[in-house]
Amino acid sequence: MKPFSVALVAPSQPLAIFRATALTVPGTSGSFGCLPGREPLVATLGLGLVHVTEEGGKEHWFAVTGGFFEMIDDMATILADALIPGATVQHPAHLRGKPLYFRQEYASDVAKVDIARAMLWRRLHPNEDA
Amino acid sequence: MPGLKDIRKKMTGVRSTQQITRAMKMMATVKLRRAMDSYLSTHLYLEKLEQMVVDLRAVLPPNVSHPLFGGRAVKTTGIVLVTGERGLCGSFNHDLVKACLRRLQDNPGQEKKLILIGKKGVDHFRRLAFTVIGSHPDLVGKYSQKALGMAARNAISLYTTGVIDELVIIYTHFVSTLERRIETRILLPVSEIGVGRKSRHHGDQRIQFDPSPEAILTALIPRYVEGLFMKAVLESSASEQAARMVAMDAATDRAQEIIDELTMKFNRTRQSVITKELSEVIAGADAQTH
Numbered sequence: 463m464k465p466f467s468v469a470l471v472a473p474s475q476p477l478a479i480f481r482a483t484a485l486t487v488p489g490t491s492g493s494f495g496c497l498p499g500r501e502p503l504v505a506t507l508g509l510g511l512v513h514v515t516e517e518g519g520k521e522h523w524f525a526v527t528g529g530f531f532e533m534i535d536d537m538a539t540i541l542a543d544a545l546i547p548g549a550t551v552q553h554p555a556h557l558r559g560k561p562l563y564f565r566q567e568y569a570s571d572v573a574k575v576d577i578a579r580a581m582l583w584r585r586l587h588p589n590e591d592a
Numbered sequence: 593m594p595g596l597k598d599i600r601k602k603m604t605g606v607r608s609t610q611q612i613t614r615a616m617k618m619m620a621t622v623k624l625r626r627a628m629d630s631y632l633s634t635h636l637y638l639e640k641l642e643q644m645v646v647d648l649r650a651v652l653p654p655n656v657s658h659p660l661f662g663g664r665a666v667k668t669t670g671i672v673l674v675t676g677e678r679g680l681c682g683s684f685n686h687d688l689v690k691a692c693l694r695r696l697q698d699n700p701g702q703e704k705k706l707i708l709i710g711k712k713g714v715d716h717f718r719r720l721a722f723t724v725i726g727s728h729p730d731l732v733g734k735y736s737q738k739a740l741g742m743a744a745r746n747a748i749s750l751y752t753t754g755v756i757d758e759l760v761i762i763y764t765h766f767v768s769t770l771e772r773r774i775e776t777r778i779l780l781p782v783s784e785i786g787v788g789r790k791s792r793h794h795g796d797q798r799i800q801f802d803p804s805p806e807a808i809l810t811a812l813i814p815r816y817v818e819g820l821f822m823k824a825v826l827e828s829s830a831s832e833q834a835a836r837m838v839a840m841d842a843a844t845d846r847a848q849e850i851i852d853e854l855t856m857k858f859n860r861t862r863q864s865v866i867t868k869e870l871s872e873v874i875a876g877a878d879a880q881t882h
Contacts, residue, residue: 473637473822474630474737489802502793504648505802506811530812532644534792534799541640543815544737571738 465517466498466536470524472545480522484515485538487531496533505531509574511585512540523548523586525578527571544575546582553583596865599858603851610847616680617840623733624769624833631766631826638819642785643792645816648809650791651799656806659752660813662781668703670725670756671695672747672779672821674763674828675713677733681836684764684772685712691774692762696722705756707747709825725750732829737822744821748814751780763824764831770838772831777824779817 463483470478485496488510496503512524526542533539554576562577562584594602649656673692675685692713696704707726708714714729728743750756759780765773793799801808 469640471633471637471640472737473634473819474740474826475633476629477633477636491802494802502797502799503802504644504799504805504808506808530641530644530808530815532647534647539640541637541644541815543741571741575738 464498464536466496466500466533466538468514468538468540470512470540470542470545472526472529472542475545478522478524478545478547480514481517482514482538483517484513486511486513487540488512488526489531496538498536500533500536502534503532507531507540507542509578509581511582523582525551525582527574527578544571544578546575546578548582548586551579551582551586554579594861596858596861599854599861603854603858606847606850606854610844610851613840613843613847617837617844620833620837620840624830624837627733627826627830627833628766631823631830634819634823634826638816638823641812641816641819643789645785645809645812646789647791647793648805648812649785650793652805652809656809658782658810658813660748660780660782660817662783664757664781666702666757668705668756669699669758669760670705670707670747670750672707672709672726672759672761672763672824673713673717674732674761674825675708675710675716676828676832676835677711677730678836679712680839681832682839684832684835685710685716687774688762688764689713689716691776695760695762695776707750709743710828725755732825732832740822740825741818743825744818745814747821748780748817756780761821761824763828766827766831766834769834772835775824777820779820782813782817785816 465481465483468480468482468485483498486493487496487505488508490506490508493510494505507526507529509527510525512526514522514524516522524542525546525548526540527544529540529542531538531540557576557580562580671692673688675688679685692706703723705723705725706717707728708717708724709728710732711729714727717724726743726746728739731739731743747759751759758778760776761779762774762776765775767773
């Protein structure tokens with residue numbers, strides 16, 4: 463399968479670029495996947511996880527608190543309000559052992575970042591007690 | 593004429609000042625790199641947002657409206673002034689304050705309200721009789737996306753609630769480490785986005801939108817203004833560090849010049865003291881033999 467390029471951009475944060483074979487993003491109306499050759503799409507993003515499968519099969523996880531997504535001519539761009547990379551994520555102490563229920567429209571930016579971090583950490587460490 | 597002890601004391605003082613200016617230059621260099629990284633990623637984010645707005649507008653009817661597109665008479669202008677967090681950076685802060693005062697004197701019929709970012713601007717305007725509606729002394733130099741975003745949203749809400757009819761930002765545009773330029777930009781109402789950019793949508797291409805293009809544009813425009821605000825603050829921060837780096841470099845060089853001058857003076861004085869002592873010894877010896 464011919465890979466496509468994925469760029470994750472957020473203000474004041476380093477750019478992440480991949481040659482990917484599959485991508486999953488959290489749209490405001492639900493998560494959706496993208497494969498090479500996808501029809502052009504512009505969408506808004508909600509709080510959730512981004513999953514990138516690189517050309518060699520290596521997987522990368524990110525959490526976003528919202529933003530925009532665009533895929534045109536096999537170039538996917540994620541413009542995130544805040545981007546949390548899986549490699550450096552830590553579980554927020556005050557959310558340990560708590561369910562992650564929230565109303566997106568009422569959550570503050572700080573709360574959104576904490577929930578995104580907790581979601582990502584729990585996804586990456588499913589067997590560890592949060 | 594100062595004695596050897598005085599010159600040595602002065603040299604020690606200048607040398608310690610030079611150590612401080614050298615350390616400050618190194619700190620400014622590190623901070624500049626950090627500020628540049630933040631600024632460049634925000635710049636890239638804005639470029640992508642701008643392109644997205646251009647792409648969306650290409651598929652939307654030309655008369656599509658947004659609360660931030662404006663169209664009302666300007667009675668009150670909100671001026672955001674982005675100054676530095678500290679001094680010792682040449683004329684950086686002074687030039688900004690001067691530009692702001694000039695802008696405050698423009699259009700006397702319009703009411704002007706100030707939003708101050710950076711400790712130096714807050715300190716300066718505290719003593720003057722201007723209406724200050726926002727003050728963020730600690731925002732510059734922290735590169736906190738949360739704090740910057742919050743300040744930007746507060747400024748936007750002042751426009752949407754009708755407290756101000758126009759939002760102008762005065763900041764320092766980073767050209768290079770040695771060059772900077774003061775810029776005044778109208779943030780709100782949003783008038784020109786992506787001038788000179790072309791939409792990437794081809795006529796025969798079918799684009800999916802989730803949700804509708806109008807809803808995406810409604811969400812995009814405030815983010816774009818927030819991005820512009822953040823970029824201006826980060827750019828100013830980078831310019832401040834560059835200005836401090838240059839000023840401290842010049843101060844370190846000048847201190848070295850003073851040390852060289854003092855060393856020369858010290859050697860000359862010491863030589864003259866030795867010569868004087870020798871001539872006294874010779875004169876004494878001569879007096880004894882004759």
